[in-house]
Amino acid sequence: MKIQALTFSPTGTSARVIEGIMNGVGEETGRDVALLDLTLKESVERTYDADDVVLLSGPVYGGKLAPIAKQRLGGMKGAGTRCIVVAVYGNRAFENAVTDFASFVEERGFTVVGAGAFVGEHSYSTDETPIAAGRPDAADMEEARRFGRAIGEKIAAGTLAKIDAAGLKDIPAPAESLANFKAFVMDYQRQQAESPRVYLPVVDEELCNGCGSCVDVCPTGAIAADGIGLDAAKCIKCCACVKECPQGARTLYTPFAKVLSANFNARKAPVWIV
Ligand SMILES: Cc1cc2nc3c(=O)[nH]c(=O)nc-3n(C[C@H](O)[C@H](O)[C@H](O)COP(=O)(O)O)c2cc1C
Structure with missing residues (x-):
């Protein structure tokens, strides 16, 4: 029996939670749990045994598990293998992401025995428009550890059993915010229907010193080697380049940042079941 964790995590919050x-x-359990980070890797082709346990995490995009996370995890196959799915979201809502994640792994032969929804700093969070800034913080990490201990206890006792991921409910924001x-x-x-506009990360060429950090962290290889050119068709707006740039030369303007910051600033706690 092996215990394996996998994550797809452009800005690192899904990775921190699974850790x-x-x-x-x-x-x-006293066992080593290996982490396979797929953020910068191609899809994995891996088959798991019936007695393995697999822990997965990935970000919520638009109330679902990010499509690219599904792409990267798409080569996994289970044999009734026990699986824990964890969606990490930016304090607005996880909506269908956990059930979506659960169905995705069930279709590949896994049995969902645990599920969680944790909060990570929103990809669009900036100093001017903070959204869950700094999360997962110490309290979130303690809760992640507690969740892990509860999973570990059940592994040791042989009592991990199928759960219904729909049992995890979003924590509602105040009615006015919604x-x-x-x-x-x-x-x-309505505006997009009238005159569509795509918001992409931009570079301030005065600030950019060509260090290449953005090129290295882009999960889709959308940024040209010079750190300036961007393949718009490949960009998933994950903001890895924005958060990684040591010069603050990269920004992504999106009108969502302000409204999210103003309306989803009440702290939501992680939720999990096992
Ligand atoms: C395109 C996009 C869509 C997002 N949609 C949601 C959402 O529906 N609800 C939410 O609370 N956060 C949403 N977020 C925020 C991310 O889920 C959150 O920042 C997460 O912690 C990022 O995970 P990572 O650090 O592993 O990349 C979205 C972020 C992006 C880039």
Whole structure:
């Protein structure tokens, strides 16, 4: 039996959460849990045995598991293999991401025995428009560890069993925030229908010193070797380049940042079941 963790995590929050969970599992079981980070790798072709345990994490994009995370994890095959799925979201809502993640792994032969929704700093968070800035923080990491320990206890006792991921419920934001966001989205969609506009990361060439960090962290290889050129068709707007740039030369303007910052600033706690 092996315990394996996999993540896809452009800005590192899904990776940090799964590491916290892995630590808890390791503490309870005394076993090493290996992490395979697929952020900069192609899809994995891997088959797991019936007695293995697989821990997965990935970001929520638009209320679902990010499509690229599915692409990268798409080569996994289980044989009834026990699997824990963890969606990491930016404090707005995880909506269908956890059930989406669960169905995705079930279709590939896994049995979902645990699920979690944790909060990570929103990809669009900036100093001017903070959204869950700094998360997962110490309290989140402690909760990740607690979740891991609960998984580890059940592995040790042989009692990991199928759960219903739909049992994890979003923590509702105040009604006024939800109404503000809904009105914003409707207006945004109307504007996009009238005159579509794509928001992409841009470089301030005065600030850019050509260090290449952005090129190295881009999960889709969308940034040209000079750190300036961008293949718009490849860019998934994950903001890895923005967050990694040591010069602050990269920014992504999106009208979502302000409305998210204004309406989803009440801290949401992680939720999990095992
Ligand atoms: C395109 C896009 C869509 C997103 N959609 C949501 C969402 O629906 N709900 C939410 O709370 N956060 C959303 N986020 C924020 C991310 O889920 C969050 O920042 C997550 O921690 C990023 O994970 P990573 O650090 O592993 O990349 C979105 C981010 C991006 C880039």
